Amino acid sequence: MGKTVVEADSLVKRYGQLMAVDHISFEVYEGEVFAFLGPNGAGKTTTVEILECLRPLTSGNARVLGYDVTRSEDVKEIKKRIGVLPQEFCALDKLTVKENIALIGDMYDRHLDIDEVIALLDLKDKVNEKFENLSGGLKQRVGVAAALVSDPQLIFLDEPTTGLDPKARRDVWAVIANLKRLGKTVFLTTHYMEEAQVLADRVAIINKGKIAAIGAPQELISQYGGLKILKIRGGDKALASLLQKKYDKVSLNGNGDVLVKIDDVDEFWRVMATLAELKINKDVEIQTPTIEDVFLKITGGIITEEGELK
Numbered sequence: 001m002g003k004t005v006v007e008a009d010s011l012v013k014r015y016g017q018l019m020a021v022d023h024i025s026f027e028v029y030e031g032e033v034f035a036f037l038g039p040n041g042a043g044k045t046t047t048v049e050i051l052e053c054l055r056p057l058t059s060g061n062a063r064v065l066g067y068d069v070t071r072s073e074d075v076k077e078i079k080k081r082i083g084v085l086p087q088e089f090c091a092l093d094k095l096t097v098k099e100n101i102a103l104i105g106d107m108y109d110r111h112l113d114i115d116e117v118i119a120l121l122d123l124k125d126k127v128n129e130k131f132e133n134l135s136g137g138l139k140q141r142v143g144v145a146a147a148l149v150s151d152p153q154l155i156f157l158d159e160p161t162t163g164l165d166p167k168a169r170r171d172v173w174a175v176i177a178n179l180k181r182l183g184k185t186v187f188l189t190t191h192y193m194e195e196a197q198v199l200a201d202r203v204a205i206i207n208k209g210k211i212a213a214i215g216a217p218q219e220l221i222s223q224y225g226g227l228k229i230l231k232i233r234g235g236d237k238a239l240a241s242l243l244q245k246k247y248d249k250v251s252l253n254g255n256g257d258v259l260v261k262i263d264d265v266d267e268f269w270r271v272m273a274t275l276a277e278l279k280i281n282k283d284v285e286i287q288t289p290t291i292e293d294v295f296l297k298i299t300g301g302i303i304t305e306e307g308e309l310k
């Protein structure tokens with residue numbers, strides 16, 4: 001585990017009566033991709049904007065790269081060292097990709113070579129394209145380039161793939177995976193469960209201003225995800241009742257598949273032997289729980305494509 005680069009201790013943000021961030025504590029370690037996963041209104045943007053020194057906290061403590069977000073001398077140091085892709089990223093429409101990135105680079109005392117940043121984000125073909133003519137995915141890539149140009153140690157990406165089509169989303173995922181390879185620490189927020197599972201070394205599940213669980217995706221899945229399921233395709237009702245005599249956790253789904261929850265490998269082989277005895281020759285597959293099952297278990301809901309809790 002790397003050293004601690006973000007430290008939040010009992011962080012609170014109130015907007016009038018609303019407790020948008022409700023006593024949350026967590027750490028982010030150097031070199032990891034850390035994800036805040038939660039639905040709209042969970043408090044993701046509020047938290048990252050406190051860490052980016054864009055909003056004041058109500059109470060609690062937050063340190064970024066060892067500096068205190070509430071001390072004005074420290075704020076300058078933090079801002080020099082972080083990169084930010086805001087949730088509503090927008091560059092100048094009439095400027096080209098290169099002009100936009102160069103403009104943001106000039107805001108800093110020291111910045112990376114613009115062409116190098118462009119190459120890193122695979123934007124070479126688009127350098128002379130006006131920002132307004134880019135697709136959503138390319139715009140987000142320019143946003144990540146802008147967040148990177150000052151060569152920050154820590155990069156905040158607030159919902160970098162929201163609203164993108166699946167292909168553009170995967171392109172942005174590749175960019176984020178690449179940032180990690182470069183040794184950057186990435187603090188990502190998302191409402192896409194798959195995104196958190198694929199990219200993050202550690203995930204904090206945030207809901208209604210509180211962190212409900214935090215850990216590596218695999219840890220959370222083993223802790224909360226439930227059992228693996230053996231799915232027997234088109235197994236039908238008769239098979240389900242036969243299996244129910246021997247096993248506790250057998251059900252039928254809407255497609256007529258028989259689902260058997262499996263405790264361990266031994267049980268898997270017992271079920272397979274039963275199927276052989278019964279001369280059942282159907283397609284079987286193992287369904288492994290995902291972060292979605294974890295989220296469901298913890299919050300009782302799922303997050304829709306639009307980010308709403310359902």
Ligand SMILES: Nc1ncnc2c1ncn2[C@@H]1O[C@H](COP(=O)(O)OP(=O)(O)O)[C@@H](O)[C@H]1O
Nearest residue numbers: 015018020038039040041042043044045046047
């Ligand atoms: N400036 C603000 N004034 C009042 N309420 C706000 C403000 N910003 C956010 N909120 C509220 O705080 C809660 C958390 O918002 P936000 O941090 O934007 O969540 P997320 O980024 O997870 O969608 C929401 O209920 C939102 O409506």
Ligand SMILES: [Mg+2]
Nearest residue numbers: 044045046087
């Ligand atoms: Mg947000």
